[in-house]
Every structure is written in structure tokens, then in C-alpha cells.
Amino acid sequence: MSMTNGVRALVRRTHEERVLSALRAHGALSRGELAAKVGLSRTTLSEITASLLQRGAIVVADTDAAVREGSGRPAERLALDPGAGQVIGVDFGHRRVHIAVADASHNVIASGLEEYANGTPWDERLAIAFKLVERLSQETGVHYGALQAVGIGVPGPYTGTSSVSPAVSWKNQLMPHGVDAAFEERFDAPVFVDNNTRLAALAEASNRPDVVDNLVYLRLSDGVGGGLVVSGRLVTGTKGFAGELGHIMVDPNGSMCRCGKRGCLETVASAPAILAACRDRGVSVETIADLGLEVAKSNPAVDVVLRDVGTAIGRVLGAAAMTLNPREIVLGGEIVRIAPVLVEQAASTIRYELYPIPTDEPLVVRAAQLDDSDGALGAIAAIFHQSPLLAGYPEPSASGDHDQPQRSAQ
Amino acid sequence: MSMTNGVRALVRRTHEERVLSALRAHGALSRGELAAKVGLSRTTLSEITASLLQRGAIVVADTDAAVREGSGRPAERLALDPGAGQVIGVDFGHRRVHIAVADASHNVIASGLEEYANGTPWDERLAIAFKLVERLSQETGVHYGALQAVGIGVPGPYTGTSSVSPAVSWKNQLMPHGVDAAFEERFDAPVFVDNNTRLAALAEASNRPDVVDNLVYLRLSDGVGGGLVVSGRLVTGTKGFAGELGHIMVDPNGSMCRCGKRGCLETVASAPAILAACRDRGVSVETIADLGLEVAKSNPAVDVVLRDVGTAIGRVLGAAAMTLNPREIVLGGEIVRIAPVLVEQAASTIRYELYPIPTDEPLVVRAAQLDDSDGALGAIAAIFHQSPLLAGYPEPSASGDHDQPQRSAQ
Incomplete structure (x- = not known):
């Protein structure tokens, strides 16, 4: 059967990815071992490895002289180049x-x-x-x-x-x-x-042994922002504004927000807003570190502020959870690290909102695990x-046949 | 380059889809014309058309005897079988x-x-x-x-x-x-x-000349349900509960909902809830048809009820719009058809919520266009x-080369 260029490129990428995977899994391999493991002809494999060597993705690690049985020229063993930035x-x-x-x-x-x-x-x-x-x-x-x-x-x-x-x-x-x-x-x-x-x-969705396909992320910082992973993909929205959870209204009589509306989540849940609310209750805090000290002292005024904020966050995230039915909701930002009560209070508010949904595998509400490099x-x-091979397309396999439409929901 | 079975199946489906597309676009064609149009060898094309004929997807429409120039046996012309349910x-x-x-x-x-x-x-x-x-x-x-x-x-x-x-x-x-x-x-x-x-x-997202990639749908009926299309795909959620907009809380002091919570959108925006709210204001309505008559008479009590409902709907959909940044929000259900004010009031509430987002291509809020067959x-x-060819994967083209990772956001 003839192949178009597009299909040819897909086939080549499939083969490259399979060669790299085999080297990841097994370490250094000779071309013969590679060909057997990935199910390719020696000729095809040579084309693939030549291109990968030329681009520096793989290197010649050594030869199999030490382990080789029988006669003949020792074969080169190929390995991933540990210094190649992909x-x-x-x-x-x-x-x-x-x-x-x-x-x-x-x-x-x-x-x-x-x-x-x-x-x-x-x-x-x-x-x-x-x-x-x-x-x-x-x-x-x-x-x-x-x-x-x-x-x-x-x-x-x-x-x-x-x-x-x-x-x-x-x-x-x-x-x-x-x-x-x-x-x-x-x-x-x-x-x-x-x-x-x-x-x-x-990053939070990808940072676990089991990748989380559906996740809602909220970050409390100078502002309040969010991000959505739906069916394993980042959601951008029509104009790039998806995940703007910080500018959902939580109080029609609330403070003016920098976005021009009144009572957005950001007006109560940003780090500056939380510090200001503490000061309004007579707690002298200027920085998040100050707030951390008060939390450590179990200051009851601070606890009230943080629980109110957690409830407001929980309302917004509860609605998002009913909309998207995620597996995890993650709260990020420095203030979350010093005030775990925010996560706790948000979680119980979200759990109330999710009451109608069966709880055999309950939603996880947790603090972010990654640091600022996230x-x-x-x-x-x-x-x-x-990568085209990973983007929602069943990877061609040596044995499987993807001739049938998939039966799973999106 | 050798091909695995999975890639082979993909190639065959690509070719079949291309043959069907050509017949869709050009009507009946001979195998020779088809081969030229889809860029396949006669041998490959014969395999493809034999399989399609055998399955009844296409038929032999006629021969080219009438239009043929030169000598030789007339060639069969193939066409889509107009009676083949796909x-x-x-x-x-x-x-x-x-x-x-x-x-x-x-x-x-x-x-x-x-x-x-x-x-x-x-x-x-x-x-x-x-x-x-x-x-x-x-x-x-x-x-x-x-x-x-x-x-x-x-x-x-x-x-x-x-x-x-x-x-x-x-x-x-x-x-x-x-x-x-x-x-x-x-x-x-x-x-x-x-x-x-x-x-x-x-169906609402696919029912226009330009398919709408991002859409939020809410249906007001005996209950209130929803559906999301994100990046051209239906959103299912982790456990199949995505789009449950009817059970987002709109009033912490509201009525009990059949789901077990209090004050869900459904308790104010389902058809029975709207009719009950009208009766509470002394308007005698038992059916949606009755309500239609009152709307036609511009009954002010009914207008107040419908605007309150529209505002509640708009709050929930406004939050969904800030979360997902859709291109369209669609309201469906019989009650929407008889009470356009619901859409109008919801739209202005949503527009307030969307204030921070640039308005060069504003969100469309509209009533559903399809009937009960939707x-x-x-x-x-x-x-x-x-279909694997359509599911989020760039279709291999005769000229294009999909060797590069795509640059677009998901």
C-alpha cells in the first residue's frame, strides 16, 4: 500500500519514539537487539538510528565485545545521550x-x-x-x-x-x-x-505515577489564577481565557477588583487580600511569613479569616467540580503552603457541593506538590x-489493530 | 519503511476516507479518475474500492460509455450508495x-x-x-x-x-x-x-457552517442538565458527571433538591419550578403552554419570575464561561422556546461576569436551534x-508533512 508524506512522517516518528523507548527501558543495545525489540527490519532501523545519532539524541556507548559469543566484528551498542536536551x-x-x-x-x-x-x-x-x-x-x-x-x-x-x-x-x-x-x-x-x-x-497533573486526566488547579498569589486539564489536555478556551477562576464573582456586594468587576474571588483570596482581612481583624501581618507565624500560634482571628477564604474558594471550585467532574482539585501558591486550613475548608465546601455524585472514588482536594519551578x-x-504521537491518538502498536472506532467516551 | 499493523490500518482508513470524500465532492467517478484525485496507485485503489463495494458503502452507478473518448471497454463509475446507513x-x-x-x-x-x-x-x-x-x-x-x-x-x-x-x-x-x-x-x-x-x-456545536469548538449547553426541562464541548470534544469527566450544571448551588437558603442538596439551580430553573414560582405569584399556569399564553400577554408577574430565573441561570453560566471561555452558550428545552426573556436575562448576567475579557469577538448566548431530535x-x-481520523489528529495530507510538533495550544 502506498504512503503519503504525512503518513510517512508519522511512521518515522513512531519508529523513532519506539527506538528511544527501548533505549530508555533497556539501556544500551546493539542495532540487532534494537531491531528485534522494536520489530523493525535492520535496514529501517539503520535509517532511524543514523538520524538519531546525527542529531545527537543517541550516542555509541560501547561495543558488545565483552559479552559477545562467537566470532565476527563486535557490534556497536547505542544508548540515549545523557547530555542531549530534548x-x-x-x-x-x-x-x-x-x-x-x-x-x-x-x-x-x-x-x-x-x-x-x-x-x-x-x-x-x-x-x-x-x-x-x-x-x-x-x-x-x-x-x-x-x-x-x-x-x-x-x-x-x-x-x-x-x-x-x-x-x-x-x-x-x-x-x-x-x-x-x-x-x-x-x-x-x-x-x-x-x-x-x-x-x-x-505539571501537577503529570507529577504522579498515574497521570491525572482531569484536574482543576487554583493558584493563590498576588492574583488568583487557574488552569484546567480535561481528558489529559490543557484547556485554553476560545480566546485563551479558560481557567480564570479568580475572576468569578463570589460576593455581589464585595470589593472592587482590578479587573473592573466587584466581588471576584481574587478580592478575597489573593495573598494581599488575605493579609488585609487579617489586619482588619487587628492582626498585625505584612507578609506571608508573618501570617505563617500567626497560623503557627493558632491565632483564632486568623483562623476565621482563612476559613472564610476557604469557603469562598470552595464555592467556586465546587461549581467547577460539578461542571467538569475532575479527579483532583489542587490549590497552589505560597500562602497555601503556610495555611493548610485553606485546603481543609475548601475541601469540605466542595464535598458538600458534590453531594449528588457517587463517592466510591471521591474527588481529591489537595495542596500543590511542586515548587515555583512548576x-x-x-x-x-x-x-x-x-507530540503528535501522544496527542489524543492511539499509538500504533505492533500487535494491535486500530481499525475500529474507539468505544470510549471522550 | 516497514509498517506495523496499527499503522497499516490507519493508512487504509485514511485512504477509504479519502475515496469517500472524493465521491462526496465530485459524484460518480471511474476508478481511474478516483486514483488520480486521491493520489493512489490503481492497485491500491482497487483494494480499497473492492472493500467499500463489498460492504455496500459505494455502488457501481453506471459506466462512462456515454462520455468516453477513444476505444476500449467502458469503465464502471463508482458512487456513494445513497441508501447506505453509515x-x-x-x-x-x-x-x-x-x-x-x-x-x-x-x-x-x-x-x-x-x-x-x-x-x-x-x-x-x-x-x-x-x-x-x-x-x-x-x-x-x-x-x-x-x-x-x-x-x-x-x-x-x-x-x-x-x-x-x-x-x-x-x-x-x-x-x-x-x-x-x-x-x-x-x-x-x-x-x-x-x-x-x-x-x-x-449536536448544537456541529449544527452550523462553522463547527463551534467550545460550547456550554444548558437544558431546562423536568430537570436541568448540561453538556460541554471543549476543543471540539465532548467532556465526560472522571466519572461521567461533567456538565451537571443543574446541581450547582445558587441559593444556600433555597428549596430542597431531588439530589439531596438545597438551592440547586434545578430548584429554580426546571420547568416545574418555574411554573410553581408563577403560581406562587398568583398566575394560574399548569403547563408550559399555559405559560406561553401569559408570556404572550406580557404578564408582569411572569416576567419577574422569568427574569429571576434568567439571572440565576446567568450566574451559573457566567462562572462556567469564566472557567471554560467558550465561544457559545446555548439554552435548550421547551420553556426556552416560549420564553425568550430567559435567554435575554441570562445573557446580560453572563456579560457582566465576562467583563474582564476583551470583547472583540464576544461570547454568543443563544437559544438552541435543534428540536427534540438533538x-x-x-x-x-x-x-x-x-473516528480515529477525526479525533484530534491532523489528517495526513498528500502534500503536508506533520513532522513537527504542533504549535497551537490544545
Whole structure:
């Protein structure tokens, strides 16, 4: 049967992925062993390994002379190049950039961060990021010759459709423009850009032995943002605004929000709002660290504030849970780490809302497990998710036949 | 390059789909014309057309004797079989079953419904549905020899993962069990089952020249249910409960709901709840038709009730819109058709909630366009969406090369 170019490319990627998987699973293998393990002809396998060697994704590790039985020339054994960066994840925050580099095994082989002042222009942030990428290479020996893609997290909404479509923005808020093009030019690799809170959601969903297919993530920080993973995919929404849980109204008579509405979740659940509410009750707290001390002392005024906030969060997340039926709801941000009562109170509010749903496998409500590098890790996870072989398509298998429409719901 | 069975099946389906598309676009074609149009060798094309002919998906329409230039035996011209049902969509409601049959052009070529009493056991509903399928064949000449799949809508949550996993259910509510297995056995075709309100959402998303990728659907009926389309896919949720917008709390002091909570949207926005609220204001209405008469008379008490309901709906849908950033929000159900003010009031409430989002392409809030057959049409749409070639994977093209990870966000 003849093949079109598109199908041919798919077949090649399938084979490459299978070769890399075999090397991940078994360590160094000769071409003969590889061919047997992945079920390919020697000729096809040679084409595949030549391309992978040329791009630096794999290396010749040694020969099988030591273990070889019988006569003949020893065969080279191939292995993953431990220094080959396959994917770079970048997270531009308001005050720092985080970068992580992953190898073909999806392991992070280098990471670091660089701080800058709030309001630093984007061209300077880019220069800082590029310098950090170089520094990581010098410090760890990682190289970028086999780079498949770069994933980038940015603050604020982002549709990330392509470098030609401008980034969308909140009203009156400056957005990074051309960040993707700059990285594409610098690394000659495809670039994926998305909101960094959303990427953190994907990182939390991917950070366990069992990947969580359906997850709602809420981050309490200077603002309140969210991210959704639905059926294993990040949800962007029509204009890049999906997951804006911080601007759902929780109190029609509440305070004015920076978004222009009144009584958004952010007006009660952002870190500054929580600190202000504590001060209103006579508790002298200026920073999250101060708040941590009061929590440690079991200050009852602080407990009331945190439980009220937890209830407000729980209302919003409860509605989101009835809408999306996720497996996990995750609360992130520094203030969650010092005030576990927020998670506890939100969880009981959510559980009430979920009363009608059978509880044989109850929803998990938990604090985030990753630290501030979650955006960069999520950018890497997004790239691995984006690979055509992984993006919602049944992987062709040597034995299975995908001739039938799948029976499962989406 | 060698091919695995899985890739081979994908290639064959790609080719079949391309042959069917060419016949859809151009009408009857000879094998030679087909081979040229789809870019396949004559040998490969003959394999493909032989299989399609054998399954009754296509027929020999005529020969090219009339238009042929030069000598030689006239060539057969092939065409889609206009009577070949490719997909059957079934929607079991509480009181009737709707069935629609679609051909390879995705056109509905037969449809009908059969009523039964509320509470009719599932084995009787199945027998009624099978009889209706036969009746449609006798009345319209449609045949099921080329059947690809059957899509089935049922009331209540449904994970639809496979015939071996039991249907999940609301607490204390009987769910159809074995419906999928019965259809699989009867038609020897794969079966897809999902909640019928969710399928109606997909039908509304697919019912326009431009398919709507992101849509939230709410149906006001005896109960209040919903469905979500995210990135072109139906959202099921972890346990099949996604889209349960009717059981989001809108009033902590509200009435008890049949789900066991207090103040769910359903307690104010179901058709019975709306009629009861009108009676509480002294308006004598027993049926939706009665309500329609009062709306036509611009009864001010009825207007107040409907606007209050519209506001409650708008609160829930506004939060869903901030969560999912859909392109359209659709309100369905008989009561929406007779009371457009519901949509109007919900729309302005939603618009307030969406204030922070740029309005260059504002969210559309509208009444449903399809009638009660929406569930069966949605079941058909779900099958066409489920086809491996359409399910989130870039279709291999003769010219394009999908070697690069896609740059778009999910």
C-alpha cells in the first residue's frame, strides 16, 4: 500500500519514539537487539538510528565485545545521550525566569532561575533567559543539538496559536509579544507558549505515577489564577481565557477588583487580600511569613479569616467540580503552603457541593506538590503531550489493530 | 519503511476516507479518475474500492460509455450508495426513543420516533428501538450493510467506557445497563453511549457552517442538565458527571433538591419550578403552554419570575464561561422556546461576569436551534467525531508533512 508524506512522517516518528523507548527501558543495545525489540527490519532501523545519532539524541556507548559469543566484528551498542536536551521549559514570571531542560527520558537534566525587577521589558527578559540557557549548558554539559521543542510559560492569558497571531491580553495589560518568534529563531525549534498558571496545572497533573486526566488547579498569589486539564489536555478556551477562576464573582456586594468587576474571588483570596482581612481583624501581618507565624500560634482571628477564604474558594471550585467532574482539585501558591486550613475548608465546601455524585472514588482536594519551578516543568510536560504521537491518538502498536472506532467516551 | 499493523490500518482508513470524500465532492467517478484525485496507485485503489463495494458503502452507478473518448471497454463509475446507513443515532428519553440514520456524507437519510410510557423497562425500550430501526429501513429503503457504528444517548450520567464497565448512576437512580451490548449484538458494530443532554450539546456545536469548538449547553426541562464541548470534544469527566450544571448551588437558603442538596439551580430553573414560582405569584399556569399564553400577554408577574430565573441561570453560566471561555452558550428545552426573556436575562448576567475579557469577538448566548431530535443527531455527530481520523489528529495530507510538533495550544 502506498504512503503519503504525512503518513510517512508519522511512521518515522513512531519508529523513532519506539527506538528511544527501548533505549530508555533497556539501556544500551546493539542495532540487532534494537531491531528485534522494536520489530523493525535492520535496514529501517539503520535509517532511524543514523538520524538519531546525527542529531545527537543517541550516542555509541560501547561495543558488545565483552559479552559477545562467537566470532565476527563486535557490534556497536547505542544508548540515549545523557547530555542531549530534548525539550526546554521556560517560565517567565513577573520577577524571575525559570528554565528546565529534559532529556528523551522526560527527566530534568538541568534547571535554574534568574531574577529580574518587576516590569523588566520583554527584550531584556529574553536576553536574560538566553544567557541562562547557555549557563546551564556550561554548568551541566547539556547540549541542545537534539532539541525537539521549547515550551514557554508567560503570565496572563495566551492563546498561543502561532507566532503570527498576536497574544491576547487582559484589558490594559501589556502582554509578551514575539517571545515565541525570538525562541524559534534562537533555537531553530518549534515553540509552544501558554499561560504559566495553566502550565503549572499540567505539571501537577503529570507529577504522579498515574497521570491525572482531569484536574482543576487554583493558584493563590498576588492574583488568583487557574488552569484546567480535561481528558489529559490543557484547556485554553476560545480566546485563551479558560481557567480564570479568580475572576468569578463570589460576593455581589464585595470589593472592587482590578479587573473592573466587584466581588471576584481574587478580592478575597489573593495573598494581599488575605493579609488585609487579617489586619482588619487587628492582626498585625505584612507578609506571608508573618501570617505563617500567626497560623503557627493558632491565632483564632486568623483562623476565621482563612476559613472564610476557604469557603469562598470552595464555592467556586465546587461549581467547577460539578461542571467538569475532575479527579483532583489542587490549590497552589505560597500562602497555601503556610495555611493548610485553606485546603481543609475548601475541601469540605466542595464535598458538600458534590453531594449528588457517587463517592466510591471521591474527588481529591489537595495542596500543590511542586515548587515555583512548576511552570517550567509544565511547559516541558506540554511539549511531551503535544507530540503528535501522544496527542489524543492511539499509538500504533505492533500487535494491535486500530481499525475500529474507539468505544470510549471522550 | 516497514509498517506495523496499527499503522497499516490507519493508512487504509485514511485512504477509504479519502475515496469517500472524493465521491462526496465530485459524484460518480471511474476508478481511474478516483486514483488520480486521491493520489493512489490503481492497485491500491482497487483494494480499497473492492472493500467499500463489498460492504455496500459505494455502488457501481453506471459506466462512462456515454462520455468516453477513444476505444476500449467502458469503465464502471463508482458512487456513494445513497441508501447506505453509515451511522445510527439513537436517543432514549424518558418517554420516547428518537432514531436518525446518516450516510457517508453525514446527511440524515432516515429518522423517526416511537413513544412509550415513562418507566418502561429497558428491554422493552430496546425492542421498540429495534422495531423502529426496521420500520425506517422499510419506509425509506435505507440499509445497514455498511454500518460503521451506533451512537446512543441515554438519560443521566454515563461514562460509556465500554460494554464491560457498568454504567454509573445518580444515587438511587436506575440506569440502563447492557444497552450498548444489545446494540453491538444486534448490528455487529461498535457502539458509543453517552448522556443525551451532552450529545445535544455536541449536536448544537456541529449544527452550523462553522463547527463551534467550545460550547456550554444548558437544558431546562423536568430537570436541568448540561453538556460541554471543549476543543471540539465532548467532556465526560472522571466519572461521567461533567456538565451537571443543574446541581450547582445558587441559593444556600433555597428549596430542597431531588439530589439531596438545597438551592440547586434545578430548584429554580426546571420547568416545574418555574411554573410553581408563577403560581406562587398568583398566575394560574399548569403547563408550559399555559405559560406561553401569559408570556404572550406580557404578564408582569411572569416576567419577574422569568427574569429571576434568567439571572440565576446567568450566574451559573457566567462562572462556567469564566472557567471554560467558550465561544457559545446555548439554552435548550421547551420553556426556552416560549420564553425568550430567559435567554435575554441570562445573557446580560453572563456579560457582566465576562467583563474582564476583551470583547472583540464576544461570547454568543443563544437559544438552541435543534428540536427534540438533538440527542439522536448528537449521537451521530459523536460517532463522526470519534473516528480515529477525526479525533484530534491532523489528517495526513498528500502534500503536508506533520513532522513537527504542533504549535497551537490544545
